[in-house]
Amino acid sequence: MVKNEKFQRAPLVLAITAVSAFASGAYAQEEDKVGVAIESKPQVAAPQIEELMVQGRLQSSAEMLINERLDDEVVTDVLGAEMIGRIGDSTVAAALKRVSGLTLVNDKFVYVRGLGERYSSTTLNGATVPSPDLTRNVLPLDLFPTSVVESLAVQKSYSADQSASFGGGNVDIRTKGIPEDLTFSFEVGTGMNSETGGDVLSYAGGDDDVFGTDDGTRALSANIEAAMQRFQGDLSVAGIRDTLIAEGNEYANAQEAYAAAQALNRELALNLNRDIAIADDSSTPDSDVKASVGNSLYFGDNWELGFLAGGSYKSKWRETERTQRNHAFPEERINTRTKSTYSVDMNGSLNLGLRYADEHELETTSLFLRNTDDETSISDYFNENRQVSDGRGFRDYQLKYEEREMVVNQVKGSHRIGAETKSLIPAGLLNWVPDELSVDWFYSDATATTDIPNQVSVSANTATDPVTGEVLSSEVRVAARSADFRFTELEDQVTNYGWSATLPLEFSSSTLELSTGFARIEKGRTYKQTELLLDILEVGDNGFLNGPLDQVFSDENITDTDNNFVFDRSPSNKQSYIAATLTDAVFGKADWTLNETWRVSAGARWEDYNQVALKWNPYGYTVEDPQITSDIEELESAVYSQEDVYPSVSLTYMGSWWAETFQLRFGASKTAVRPDLREITDSLYIDPITDERVRGNPDVRPSEINNYDLRGEWFFDNGDNLTVSLFYKDITDPIEFFEAPISDTDRLRELVNAESGEITGIELEGMKDLGFLGGFMESFFVQGNVTLQESELVAGADADAPTNQVRTLAGASEYVVNTLFGFDSPDGGHSATIGYNVFGERLYLAGRNGAPDSFEQPFHSLDLTYSWYPTEEITVKAKMQNLLDDAIEIERAGVIVFEEKPGQSFSLSAQYQF
Numbered sequence: 001m002v003k004n005e006k007f008q009r010a011p012l013v014l015a016i017t018a019v020s021a022f023a024s025g026a027y028a029q030e031e032d033k034v035g036v037a038i039e040s041k042p043q044v045a046a047p048q049i050e051e052l053m054v055q056g057r058l059q060s061s062a063e064m065l066i067n068e069r070l071d072d073e074v075v076t077d078v079l080g081a082e083m084i085g086r087i088g089d090s091t092v093a094a095a096l097k098r099v100s101g102l103t104l105v106n107d108k109f110v111y112v113r114g115l116g117e118r119y120s121s122t123t124l125n126g127a128t129v130p131s132p133d134l135t136r137n138v139l140p141l142d143l144f145p146t147s148v149v150e151s152l153a154v155q156k157s158y159s160a161d162q163s164a165s166f167g168g169g170n171v172d173i174r175t176k177g178i179p180e181d182l183t184f185s186f187e188v189g190t191g192m193n194s195e196t197g198g199d200v201l202s203y204a205g206g207d208d209d210v211f212g213t214d215d216g217t218r219a220l221s222a223n224i225e226a227a228m229q230r231f232q233g234d235l236s237v238a239g240i241r242d243t244l245i246a247e248g249n250e251y252a253n254a255q256e257a258y259a260a261a262q263a264l265n266r267e268l269a270l271n272l273n274r275d276i277a278i279a280d281d282s283s284t285p286d287s288d289v290k291a292s293v294g295n296s297l298y299f300g301d302n303w304e305l306g307f308l309a310g311g312s313y314k315s316k317w318r319e320t321e322r323t324q325r326n327h328a329f330p331e332e333r334i335n336t337r338t339k340s341t342y343s344v345d346m347n348g349s350l351n352l353g354l355r356y357a358d359e360h361e362l363e364t365t366s367l368f369l370r371n372t373d374d375e376t377s378i379s380d381y382f383n384e385n386r387q388v389s390d391g392r393g394f395r396d397y398q399l400k401y402e403e404r405e406m407v408v409n410q411v412k413g414s415h416r417i418g419a420e421t422k423s424l425i426p427a428g429l430l431n432w433v434p435d436e437l438s439v440d441w442f443y444s445d446a447t448a449t450t451d452i453p454n455q456v457s458v459s460a461n462t463a464t465d466p467v468t469g470e471v472l473s474s475e476v477r478v479a480a481r482s483a484d485f486r487f488t489e490l491e492d493q494v495t496n497y498g499w500s501a502t503l504p505l506e507f508s509s510s511t512l513e514l515s516t517g518f519a520r521i522e523k524g525r526t527y528k529q530t531e532l533l534l535d536i537l538e539v540g541d542n543g544f545l546n547g548p549l550d551q552v553f554s555d556e557n558i559t560d561t562d563n564n565f566v567f568d569r570s571p572s573n574k575q576s577y578i579a580a581t582l583t584d585a586v587f588g589k590a591d592w593t594l595n596e597t598w599r600v601s602a603g604a605r606w607e608d609y610n611q612v613a614l615k616w617n618p619y620g621y622t623v624e625d626p627q628i629t630s631d632i633e634e635l636e637s638a639v640y641s642q643e644d645v646y647p648s649v650s651l652t653y654m655g656s657w658w659a660e661t662f663q664l665r666f667g668a669s670k671t672a673v674r675p676d677l678r679e680i681t682d683s684l685y686i687d688p689i690t691d692e693r694v695r696g697n698p699d700v701r702p703s704e705i706n707n708y709d710l711r712g713e714w715f716f717d718n719g720d721n722l723t724v725s726l727f728y729k730d731i732t733d734p735i736e737f738f739e740a741p742i743s744d745t746d747r748l749r750e751l752v753n754a755e756s757g758e759i760t761g762i763e764l765e766g767m768k769d770l771g772f773l774g775g776f777m778e779s780f781f782v783q784g785n786v787t788l789q790e791s792e793l794v795a796g797a798d799a800d801a802p803t804n805q806v807r808t809l810a811g812a813s814e815y816v817v818n819t820l821f822g823f824d825s826p827d828g829g830h831s832a833t834i835g836y837n838v839f840g841e842r843l844y845l846a847g848r849n850g851a852p853d854s855f856e857q858p859f860h861s862l863d864l865t866y867s868w869y870p871t872e873e874i875t876v877k878a879k880m881q882n883l884l885d886d887a888i889e890i891e892r893a894g895v896i897v898f899e900e901k902p903g904q905s906f907s908l909s910a911q912y913q914f
Contacts, residue, residue, distance in 0.1 A: 073591055073601035073650045074667055075157040075709050075725065081176070084146045087820070087835050087865055090314075092149060092173055093141035097861075099154050100725075100763045100785035103816055103839045108133075108140040112156065112168030113727060113761060113789065116811045118735060119167025119673050119705075125174055125365060125410055127444035128163065128521050130492035132404040134450055138676075141171070143371050143404060147290050147312050148349050150176045156727070157650070157709040158669035160587040160603030161500065161517065164646040166671040167705055167729075175365055178306035178353040179294040182914075185310075189877075189909030191286035194885070195901055196319040200340035201376040202281035203399055210315070212344030212372035218401055218453035220487045220530060221271035228569075233619030235268060235532075236568045237261045266558050269534055269567035272485055273454050277548035278376055278397055283317035283340075288909065294351075302357040302420060311348040318343065322900040324381075327852065327892040332388050334469060335381035346370040357420035360413070367408040375400040380462060380471055391466035395474050397458040397549060403451045412442035434503065441499040452488040458549055459483075475545035476552050482536040483553060484570070488529045495522040498585075513591040515603075521583040525677055528618050531570035538564035569619065578628075579613035579677035599652040604645050611640045613680045637698055640680065646670050659722075661715035673703040675735055679751050695740065695750040703753075706730040723765040731757035736810055738799045739848045749845065755796025757809055761789030779826060784819035795846075803847040813840035813858075829869050837861040844890050854892035860884050873914050881905040 077099050089095040097104040101113045109117035122139040123129065131139045155162065156169040163170075206217035227235060231243045241261035251257035292310030299305065319340045326333035347370065353363045379396040386392045417433040459482055462474040476482055500517030534553065539545065540562030544552060551557075558565045589603030614635075620627040629635065648669035655662050679696045711725040734757035740750040765785040771778040791812040795802045816839045823832045838861065844854045862883040868876045882904050890898035 070661075070663065072155075073599065073652065073665075074155060074159045074648075075665060075711050077154045077156065079152040079154075081146070081150050084149065084152075086822075086831065086833050086867070087863070089146055091142045092144040092146060092152065092171075095146055095149075096141065096152060096154070096171065097837055098818055098820075098835070099152075100723075100765050100818065101156070101761070101787040101789075101816060102154065103811075103813065103842075105811060108142045109138060110141060110171060111811050112154070112171075113729070113759065113787070115168035115729070115759065115809065118676065121163060121165055121167075121170045123170060123172045124367075124408060124444070124446075125412070125442075126172060127410060127442060127446075128494055128496045128523075129408060129444070129446045130406070130448035130494040130523065130525075132406060132448040132450045132490065132492065134488065134490055134527070140404075143369055143406060144173055145312060145314075145345065145347055145369075147292075148175050148310065148347060148367065150174045156725075157667040158646070158648050158671050158707055159601070159650070160589050160605040160646070160648050161515070162605075163519075163521070163583070163585070164605055164607045164644070164672050165674055166669075167673045167703075175349065175367065176292075176308060176310075176351070178296060178308055178351060178363070180296055182295040183293070183308075185290070185292045185911060185913040187288070187290040187909055187911040189286070189288035189907055191288070191316070191879075191905060191907030193286075193316075193318055193903045193905045195321070195903030196283055196317050196340075198282060199280040200283045200317055200319050200342075201278055201338065201378065202340060202342070203278050203376055204275045205374065205401070209342070209374060210344065212346055212370050213403055214401060214451070214453050217275075218273055220453065223271045224268060224532070227268050228619055232621035233569060233617075233625075235265065237265050237566065240264055265567050266565060269558050269565060270555055272532070272534065272553075272567075274553040275550050276397075276399055276456050276458070276553070277550040278378065278399075279548075283319070284315075286314070286316040286907065288312070288314045288907070296353075304353075304355040306351075306353045306355075308351040309349065312346070314343075314345040316343050317341070318903075320900055320902065322898070323896075324899075325895060325897050326383075327854075327895040327897050329387070330895045330897075333382050333384065334388065335379060336469075337377055337379040339375055339377035341376075342374040344370070344372045344374075357418065359416045359418040359421050361415075362413045363411070365408070365410040367406070369406045370403070371405075372401070372403045375402070380464075380469075382469065388464070388469040389466050391464055393462040393464045393469070393471070395460040395462045395471070397456075397460065399454070399456040401453060401455070404449070405451075406446065406448045408444065408446040410442065410444040410446075412440070414438065414440045436504045437501065438503075439499065439501045441497075443497040445495050446493070448490075448492045450488070450490040452486070455486040455488065457484040457486075458552075473546060475542065476536065476549070478536050478539060478542065478545070480535045480537070481533055483534040485532045485534065486529065487532075488527075490525070490527050492525045493523070496520070510592060510594045512593075514589070515591070516588045517586070519583075519585045519587075521581070521585075523582075524578075524580045526578050526616075527576055527678070528616070529575040530618070531572075531575075533566075533568050533570050534558075535566045535568070536563070537566055574615065574617070576616040576618055577613060577678060577681055578616045580611070581677070582610045584608045597654055599650075599654065601650040601652075602648070604647045606645050607643070609642045609674070611674070611677070611680070612638055613677050614638050615681055638680075642672070642674075642702060644672070646672070659714035660717045661713075663711075663713045665709070665711045665713075667707070667709040669707045671705045671707060673705060673735065675700045675702065675751070679735075693748045694737075695748060697751045700735060700751055701733050701753050703734050704732040719767070719769050721765075721767050723763070725763040725765075727759075727761050727763070729759045731759075734793060734809070736793065736846075738795070738802055738846055739851070740800055741848070750800065752798040752800075753796070754799065755794040757791065757793040759789060759791040759809060759812060761787060763787045779824055781822050782820070783822070784817070786818075787816040789814065801849045803850055803853065807846055807853065808843050810843050810846070813842035815840040830867065831869075832864070832866045835861075835863045835865075847892075852893040854890050854897060857889040857891055859888060860886045873912055875911045875913070877909050877911070879905075879907045879909075 079095060079099055084095045087098060093104055093108055093110065096102050096110050103111045105111055110120055111117065112120045117138045129139060133140050151174045153172040154169055158166045206215035208215040231239055241257050244261060245257060290312040294308030296304055296306035322337045324335040348368045350366045355361045377398045380393060382388050382393045386394060416438045417430050418435050422430050459477045460474045461477050463472045464470060465472060498517060498519030500515055502513060502515040505512045544557060557563055585605055585607045587603060587605040589601065591601040593599045614628055617625065617627050650665060650667040653664040680698055680700060681696045708728045714722045733753040735751065736754045737749040738752055740748040763785065767783040770780040770782060791809040793807055793809050795805045819836045821834045838858050840858055841855045844856045847853045864880045864883060866878045882902060885904050887899055887901040889896050
């Protein structure tokens, strides 16, 4: 790195960084301590600039990204680490909304070209990985911090080397690789959010909460687990009494037996963690620490050994207020929730690499991710049973500690029998192998887990102001389900391995590349939920019911014989299941290029897909109530198999029409989208994101999609670029959620196959250096992309009385807009970027029986990132997000039925790197 060096500014001073940004759909004029001068010819009378810093890493990585996009035979967008860092997005999910045609839903899931999260797949370094999401097989992308990312590749058109479960596109998260030289980085940061004040809701947790893991405080008691075995899952007073008698215990009469069982039932209740009083606590500013170190060692002329190790820790408090309304009675039936969340993110990574003579390469990647949210909330609501004007309402106290983890171990190799390798083998035994033949292989083993110990919900009654709905007093409800204690364990494991072989052939005026390969994906998932109830059926004196929750459920009150506390396992506890998939695939491709002008790539993938999902009763101990059904018909209906061939073809023209570099691509393919594992059981579960009830469907079928893409790409020598993409997707049997009949208070969504669906759209991307305006504007650039699309879904006969038989696809918006306005100071000491993102109105939930549809409203996101480089090694960065302070809103029949403000976030960080 060179500093304070005079140079002549060439007209293409920003060309490399400008064109490199095209690879990510974003202009990477990332002088990020950098000014890179590129002279295509000698310049005359160019102005002198006093300071220049050159960072070869940025230039080389930018060139790699642009070359990848140009060389790929299908439509692909690539977002590099430099642009991600410049904009300041902290998670992969947030970063991906900068790519054309992509929108972010629930801060976790990416919709590609208007298709829901089930239509988008995610891989890590090319391998399939599991999901810690409780109700979806798709990977929540907020789990991945951008600090571990080298680049994000979004493949929007299908090729035979990808899994056939390909709808809108595939997102490949590529982790950072081995550095060429010694590198070290250390970063500290802090921040805050405008919606999070000094006091937040909290409760007594465990000693290890600061590390994002429970120390056992919340865990299900071993005494209760033993009681489950002893009483064969029936913890009711009657069930305990029957077991006590069966064990040979003698009682004078039935009343005495019942009293003994009742006493034991209450003793078991004392094993629950009831230290659950909700109180105000002081929040702390965000904290963020990252560090990494890496190096490569060289042995002789041919051997290279490298490593990269890194880790990070982040914690933050967030407080939000959410308001929900019934669209027909918006002033009378309202749900207002205040929630405080303490989040901890931890990750660690280790990469090892061994290379020999550029002919053999072996790399390993080990990654640990932990994301924990500790939520405390109070919800006050009114429904058809108690309205605001009644002066009475309901209250729910909720505690939820959710710990998500992922452990990934990957190894991959790339081999070519070149001159150096052949020289090691005596007698020329390998001389017959073509030097160009390459073989690549990989093996990935990953496990994702979610642990929710002691998720608590307590129900209360409130006295309220009949005009404003303000709560005047509350007391815990005397009724069934006074308190609900839920314990959830999820384990999702994926083993993915395969190989591919590629042979390039050169002819006088053309080249041909032949490739083939095999892949296997083994996926297993277990979901165990234990739901325990503590009912208050009667009290001697209700004076204690309005006290703190730990006192309401104190040992004294539970064991008091004047009170009737009853402990039991929920009879509706039928959420647990086990599921597995096995996919074998073989593909073949041919890629032919003629005169460096025409390129045809065609291939096909054969996949044998097998799936099974079974209800599981972990506490089934009898033939009448088994853990797994033995019914032949039910077992047969739980298994699904599909074998098919998925073709793809791509045609590319390469020339110089209107620009120095021009490419026109056309692609066509057939793919499939399969239901999630849980969705093919008929169990009823609560979606943890929407808080809505969801019912699966054993009869749901995979969707088949015909994909068509046309993309024109123009690269100009001055760094400007333009891309125009047209796409069309025809979907048979699309998998969609429809509203199902239920009470006014609750919402129920059910999964069905609609009859058909289609989506048509156009994507426009461009970058313009503002230097043509002269003077000071040479330091500015503007980049943007716009997606315009239309979608249509025909509901069909399986949907239950939908209001509209023909409607848009759920989650599809008519437009998506991303713009960036950037500044790089001439001396390389400062840079700033303003990013704006908005999506159009999109369908949230389709109504039934004449009820109106509900639509999520546009969210206008405006973010500002400023970086200062006081020295070559130090970077100080300030980020401000959601400057417009926009709110998340869902509208139904002109009424805002959902509203939540994420607030404005501010952060400041300092990094030392060499």
